[in-house]
Amino acid sequence: MTAKMEASEGKMPHNKLMTYGLVIAVVGTYLTYLNVLTGVAVFSFFGGIAAVAALWWGSDTIKHLCSYGLGTGVPSAGMIAFGSGAIAMIVGTKFGIASPIVTVILAAILGAVIGYTANNIINMNIPVMIMSLMELAVVGAMTMLGFAAMATGSFEFNQLIIGSMSLSVESAGVAAGGAQTFLVTAIPQYGNSLIGGAALAVIFFLGALALQHPFNACLGPNESQDRTLMLALSCGFLSMIVVAIISFVFIGLLAGTISLIISLIAWFYCYKTYIDLSKRDAYAWLDSKPIIEVGGDQ
Amino acid sequence: MEEIVLGIGITALAGALATVAGAAEDTESDIGSQGDPNSQVQLAPQMGYIHRIFNKAVSGEPPAYGLWCAIGAGVAWAFLQLNYNPALAIILGSIVAVFIQGIYCTSGYLGRTASLAKFKQPVYIDILKSLTSVTMAHAFVAIFCTTAVCYLMSAALHHPFALPLLGLIWGIALGAAGSASGNPFYGKERQYQNQKFGAGVPISASGNIVRYAEAGQRSSLDNGWFTTKFAGPASGICFGLIVFLELWRTVLFEESLAGWGAVIAGIVLILIFTFIDRWIEVWGRKTYGPYTEPEESSS
Numbered sequence: 001m002t003a004k005m006e007a008s009e010g011k012m013p014h015n016k017l018m019t020y021g022l023v024i025a026v027v028g029t030y031l032t033y034l035n036v037l038t039g040v041a042v043f044s045f046f047g048g049i050a051a052v053a054a055l056w057w058g059s060d061t062i063k064h065l066c067s068y069g070l071g072t073g074v075p076s077a078g079m080i081a082f083g084s085g086a087i088a089m090i091v092g093t094k095f096g097i098a099s100p101i102v103t104v105i106l107a108a109i110l111g112a113v114i115g116y117t118a119n120n121i122i123n124m125n126i127p128v129m130i131m132s133l134m135e136l137a138v139v140g141a142m143t144m145l146g147f148a149a150m151a152t153g154s155f156e157f158n159q160l161i162i163g164s165m166s167l168s169v170e171s172a173g174v175a176a177g178g179a180q181t182f183l184v185t186a187i188p189q190y191g192n193s194l195i196g197g198a199a200l201a202v203i204f205f206l207g208a209l210a211l212q213h214p215f216n217a218c219l220g221p222n223e224s225q226d227r228t229l230m231l232a233l234s235c236g237f238l239s240m241i242v243v244a245i246i247s248f249v250f251i252g253l254l255a256g257t258i259s260l261i262i263s264l265i266a267w268f269y270c271y272k273t274y275i276d277l278s279k280r281d282a283y284a285w286l287d288s289k290p291i292i293e294v295g296g297d298q
Numbered sequence: 299m300e301e302i303v304l305g306i307g308i309t310a311l312a313g314a315l316a317t318v319a320g321a322a323e324d325t326e327s328d329i330g331s332q333g334d335p336n337s338q339v340q341l342a343p344q345m346g347y348i349h350r351i352f353n354k355a356v357s358g359e360p361p362a363y364g365l366w367c368a369i370g371a372g373v374a375w376a377f378l379q380l381n382y383n384p385a386l387a388i389i390l391g392s393i394v395a396v397f398i399q400g401i402y403c404t405s406g407y408l409g410r411t412a413s414l415a416k417f418k419q420p421v422y423i424d425i426l427k428s429l430t431s432v433t434m435a436h437a438f439v440a441i442f443c444t445t446a447v448c449y450l451m452s453a454a455l456h457h458p459f460a461l462p463l464l465g466l467i468w469g470i471a472l473g474a475a476g477s478a479s480g481n482p483f484y485g486k487e488r489q490y491q492n493q494k495f496g497a498g499v500p501i502s503a504s505g506n507i508v509r510y511a512e513a514g515q516r517s518s519l520d521n522g523w524f525t526t527k528f529a530g531p532a533s534g535i536c537f538g539l540i541v542f543l544e545l546w547r548t549v550l551f552e553e554s555l556a557g558w559g560a561v562i563a564g565i566v567l568i569l570i571f572t573f574i575d576r577w578i579e580v581w582g583r584k585t586y587g588p589y590t591e592p593e594e595s596s597s
Contacts, residue, residue, distance in 0.1 A: 075357035191460065192379055198460035202372030205365040205466060209357060209402070217355050217406040220413025227412070231405055238401055242369055245394060249379045271401065278408040284420035291348050291515055294418045 011225050014060055018135065021057025022104070025050045025142040029100040032149040041153040041255035045262050048243060051146030052236030052266075055207065058139030059214040059232035060225070065132035066215060074219070077136060078212030082204050084110045084133075085140020089148070090195075092141065093157040100155065103141045111137030136211075143207040144200070150240070150259060151203070151247040152194050160200075163192030163250075192249070199246050206242055210235035227277040234274050237267035305549035308454045312447045313542030316472075319443035320537030321530035323363060323472050324480030326436035328488075328525040329429060329518045330354030330403055332362065333477045335485030338499075338507050340410060343419035345505030350422050352429045352518040355406040359481075362402075363444075363473030364466050366437060369395040370445040371465020378461070388449055392442040399441075400434045429518050444468050447541060455545070468541070475537035483529035488521055543567055 028050025034043040062077050088110050092103030114137070115130035126132075149155040165186045190196035214232040215223075240263035248256035279285050284292075326332075330352050331339045339353045356362045374391030378384060404426050411421045448464035451457040457464060489507040490499055511520050547567065551559035 075361055078357075079361070196460065197375060197379070198463035198466075199372055199375065201463045201466045202368045205361070205368045209361060209365045212357060213402060213405070214409075216357060217409030218413055220410060221417075222413045222415040227409070231409060234405065235402075238398060242373065242394060242398065245373055246376045249376045271405075274405065275408065278412040278421065281412040281415060282408075282421040283415040283418050286420045286422050286424075288424040289420075289422065291350055291509060292418065292420065294346055294348055 012229075014064060017060050017229075018057055021053050022138070022142075024053035025057075025146060026100050026104065028053060029142070029146050029149055029155055032153065032155060033097070035153045041251035042258050044150050044153045044247060044251050044255050045240075045244075045259040047146040047149030047151075047155070048237075048240040048259060048263060049146075051143040051150070051207065051243075052233060052240060054139045054142040054146060055210050055236040055239075056229060056232045058136060058143070058211045059228060061132050061135045061139065062212060063215045063223075063225075063228065064128055065126070065136070066219075068126045068128070074216040075209075075212045078208040080114070080133070081136035081140035081211055082144065082208040083140070084114055084137040085142075085144055086200075086204060088137060088141040089144045090157075092145065093148075093155060093160060096156060100142070100145060103145050104138055107137040107141035108134050111135070139211065140207065143211070144203055147203045147207065147239070147243045148194055148200065151199065151243050152250045153247075153255065160194045161190055161196055162188040163194075163196060164189045194250065199249075202246065203243060206239040210239045222281055224277075224281055227274065227281060230270055230274045230277055234267060234270035237263050237270055241267060302549060305455060306546070308450050309542060309545040309549055312450050312545055313538050315443040315447050315450075316541035317534040317538030319440045319447070319472055319534075320475055320480075321526075321534035322436045322439035322443070323359070323537070324476040324533035325522055325526050325530045326433045326440060327359050327473075327476055328480065328484040328529060329436070329522040330433045331484075331518065331521075332356060333359045333481050333485075335481055335489055338485065338489055338505060340414075341505040342507050342509075343414050343417040343505075346417075347505055347507065347509060348417075348419055349507065349509040350425060350515050350517055351507070351509070351521070352403075352425050352433075353407050353410050354403045354433070355410045356402045359473035359477040360470045361473070362399075363440070363476075364470040366395045366399050366441050367444045367448075367469025367472065368462055368466040369398055370441040371448050371469075372462035374445055374449065374465075375461040384449060384453070388442065388445050391445055392438055395441045396434050396438045399437045400430055403430055403433055425517070432519065432522065440472065444472050451545070455549070471540060472537055475540060476533040479536040480525065480529035480533035483532065484521060484525050488524050 028046045031046035032043055035041050058081060062074065065077060066074050085107055088107035089103055092106050093099050095102040111134035112130055115133035118124050118133065119126060119129040145155055148160055152159050166189055168185050168187050170183045170185070194200055213235050214228045218228040218231060241260065244256060244259035244263050247259055328335070332354050336353065336355060339349070339351050340355070342349050370388070370391040372391070373394045374387040377387035377390055407426060408421060411419055445465055448461055448468055451464055452459070452461045486499070490503065491508050492506070493499070493503055509516055547563040548560050551563045553559070555562070
């Protein structure tokens with residue numbers, strides 16, 4: 001990409017955006033705990049909202065980081081966010097009810113280490129590098145945690161690795177002294193779970209592309225913050241549609257349908273608004289018109 | 299023995315599917331100007347060359363196809379868990395993936411073009427109307443074939459990885475194959491037909507891409523017409539060979555030396571291809587003249 005990078009002056013300050021993003025992400029993930037409290041899975045979609053909030057914040061972070069002339073680095077920023085976030089998220093889910101908080105802390109530490117390595121050891125010398133990579137790692141971890149909670153209805157490790165239980169019946173006659181008794185043990189099935197079935201890989205890439213796409217698509221001299229952020233919301237809800245479809249496996253028809261409808265409506269609204277904003281920013285909006293020559297020396 | 303015969307059959311089928319996938323992938327990305335040719339399409343308006351080329355900025359091809367194929371395989375996996383018929387599950391997965399791909403394409407074009415307002419590049423909305431469906435159709439073929447290859451590996455060859463992970467890996471491989479072998483036909487040749495053949499792209503010609511066609515103004519369909527003939531088959535052969543040889547060595551040599559047979563076969567294949575590449579390079583230099591040494595300059 002040889003485009004000259006001139007990030008627009010944000011109308012909303014980045015710190016304010018970060019606060020909103022982080023708070024909504026954590027609170028949204030916790031709201032999926034209503035599933036456990038009420039015993040139904042219909043609150044799973046809050047995980048998706050949390051993930052979208054994290055992506056919304058993350059795309060603004062990418063804009064800050066990449067305005068330091070990282071042209072082709074825009075897509076890679078999405079990848080490193082989710083690469084570091086994935087580790088934090090999987091470790092974080094082992095902490096039960098504290099999982100979202102622990103995930104945030106672990107991701108921030110991981111991001112700081114990666115940022116320090118990039119900035120001080122590889123000598124990339126970008127002033128916002130450490131802070132940005134910390135933010136991006138948290139964004140990656142919270143997006144994956146949010147979408148995982150949305151797909152399975154829970155943010156706890158066991159729910160993510162165990163898809164179902166199968167019963168194994170063994171004859172224990174000899175051990176029990178001749179009487180015909182059976183040992184019935186429940187064997188967990190891993191292959192049809194979120195992590196065992198590798199559906200988490202889909203979430204990883206859905207998030208990584210949704211994170212980098214808004215700024216990558218909107219970069220240029222006339223980039224404007226509201227349009228980029230609206231695209232971030234649109235990409236987030238678009239990813240949420242796919243997660244909603246996958247969630248039918250784990251949380252059943254009713255809860256899956258609720259998630260799907262919410263994400264479809266939200267995506268449609270954001271996408272339509274994004275097209276309107278593009279229309280506002282574009283030089284001209286033409287249908288089947290010839291090239292307007294402005295004076296290339298051909 | 300029967301198992302090996304079945305394995306070879308699956309290998310041949312997967313190779314054929316991969317060839318189709320590679321050809322479709324490259325045609326799709328060239329019509330959308332994805333990957334490295336995108337930089338020139340993006341640069342042209344800044345140099346004063348307003349154009350009517352589809353500027354589909356969705357990262358590079360490997361991550362993008364990693365996502366499309368992961369969605370295809372992931373959704374197919376979900377429907378398989380719900381006991382859908384495999385063929386139907388793969389088709390549904392590909393449809394969902396293509397839907398996402400189409401949305402990403404349109405938002406990429408609108409975003410990039412709207413951000414170039416300073417250089418007076420208008421948004422030609424008919425480009426979106428006419429070309430998005432074409433790229434989606436090609437992407438569907440590519441995603442469907444790749445997901446089918448992954449399903450064959452998982453169901454028939456009992457690959458230990460789950461279907462979505464296979465989709466992700468082979469999607470990245472597909473994007474890389476198309477990006478490496480197909481894109482030069484578009485980015486180095488088709489975009490610069492106004493330059494001397496073989497001249498490379500001098501700095502002074504940056505952004506001066508061909509914008510007018512044999513008749514009228516060049517649209518990305520004209521680029522697709524060109525790359526379907528040259529770049530598509532090249533990418534198809536590339537990806538087809540990758541899939542075919544990968545499965546072939548596994549099926550034939552996995553049993554020998556406790557699994558190391560397949561590893562050794564893989565290393566031998568890499569050495570053979572390195573030799574062939576070197577031979578072609580030397581042959582090309584001898585036949586088409588030596589490289590001229592770049593002039594030493596202070597810059």
